[in-house]
Amino acid sequence: MVALRLASFLDGATKTLDVAIYDLRLEASPSATILNSFQAAVKRGVAVRLIFNQDHAQTIPVPPPPEIDWAFVDQLRSAGVQIKPVPGVPDLMHHKYAVRDAGTADAALLTGSTNWTNDSWNREENVMFTVASGEIAADFAANFEGLWEKPIVAISGRISSPWSSLADGSRVRPYFCPGRSLKLVHAMSRSIASAEKRIRVCSPVITSGPILGTLAEVTAQNKIDVAGVYDATQMDEVQHQWASQAGAAWKIAAFHAITTAVRFGGKRSTPYAKGSVHDFMHAKVLVADDYVYAGSFNLSHSGESNAENVIQVESAEVADLCAAYIDRVAARYGGAPVKVA
Known part of the structure; x- marks a missing residue:
């Protein structure tokens, strides 16, 4: 279920796809599903970028350290995905979001607590939210761009955002x-x-x-x-x-x-x-x-x-x-x- 929902979001990208994920470790069917979505995005001309946390220096495992699947990352790189690890020392790159088509009328965000691992999807309680908003997507795209250009956690996140109104009347503000x-x-x-x-x-x-x-x-x-x-x-x-x-x-x-x-x-x-x-x-x-x-x-x-x-x-x-x-x-x-x- 989670793999299909995530794949559906990735499959909707037409121009750009930026993914910031703390832990990336998928096996079996979920791995194949997500890999296929990344490969398909690159083939249809989408510019795809991925950042993830590398290393962990917490004295106690809260949050638990990531265990990145480097073989999966290499498959993504071979498919044409641009890859950049972000040092997790002394502080963690703990995001779990994907932004597609920022700057277009179809811009959207997927975010929440969910890492991209089999245990996250099958054994843990987690939440995911999808937000269809050009303004919110732009804020997350700016956050991603900052980490991409300068992958230093300590100087990231300096974005002050106002409330944005969605089509259903609800309001959203990112921090x-x-x-x-x-x-x-x-x-x-x-x-x-x-x-x-x-x-x-x-x-x-x-x-x-x-x-x-x-x-x-x-x-x-x-x-x-x-x-x-x-x-x-x-x-x-x-x-x-x-x-x-x-x-x-x-x-x-x-x-x-x-x-x-x-x-x-x-x-x-x-x-x-x-x-x-x-x-x-x-x-x-x-x-x-x-x-x-x-x-x-x-x-x-x-x-x-x-x-x-x-x-x-x-x-x-x-x-x-x-x-x-x-x-x-x-x-x-x-x-x-x-x-x-």
Whole structure:
């Protein structure tokens, strides 16, 4: 299903196709499907470029290191795809997006939390969004161009974008890290603090100070509907690290306060090891009333320094869909049961 959806997006490109992906490791049928789409794009004259993360220097595997399939990359290069690795040291190129035909009437974006690996598509919880907008595609194309010309994570993402209105009346605004990470984190925190109906949190880890602190305050007030899900294995690793840092004690207390006040789901994923199964709770979505934030960004302090992207969507319909998704995932891993109407 995921391979076919992704292939359908790639197959729609007529002029340009720019792909920024953290982890690229496909096998069997999915590999053949995506390779065929890249080959077909080049044959019909599309200019195709690919960047991906190379190397990883995190002290704990959050996010897990990529394991790039270099044989697959070589096949893409042989097919005519332009390739450029981006050094992931000291900070990660953590994007997972594709932009097609930027600058044309048919421009579109595909983004979300989903890496291009078999485990990402079959064993992990992930989300993907398609946005048909010339303005949004142009912002992502500019972000890609910056990394292509200067593949240095630390100087990327310095793009300030206004709201864009889509054909269905919803509004979308992108954020890029690290250049706009503080703006993103504070926008998320403001949305949490000002929510009047509901908050839904879906992230492998919750370690960003402003987000963690604001979420702790809101749950302590117990005035609105709050729920969510995280990866319990990864949060255990994070808390173990916090315990050795004198300045991080408040984060342990805040996280425990949140999960005591609210019944979050926590997935016990397989601990990371090279070559192991990757079955993490990997989706990254925040819902606050009718706002949705979704993309590659874990709600983490380290994510603020990585090359990341988030789209903020203002839409009651999209927010309802995302909240329902988060509730289903949370219920699967010990959260509150899904309410049946």
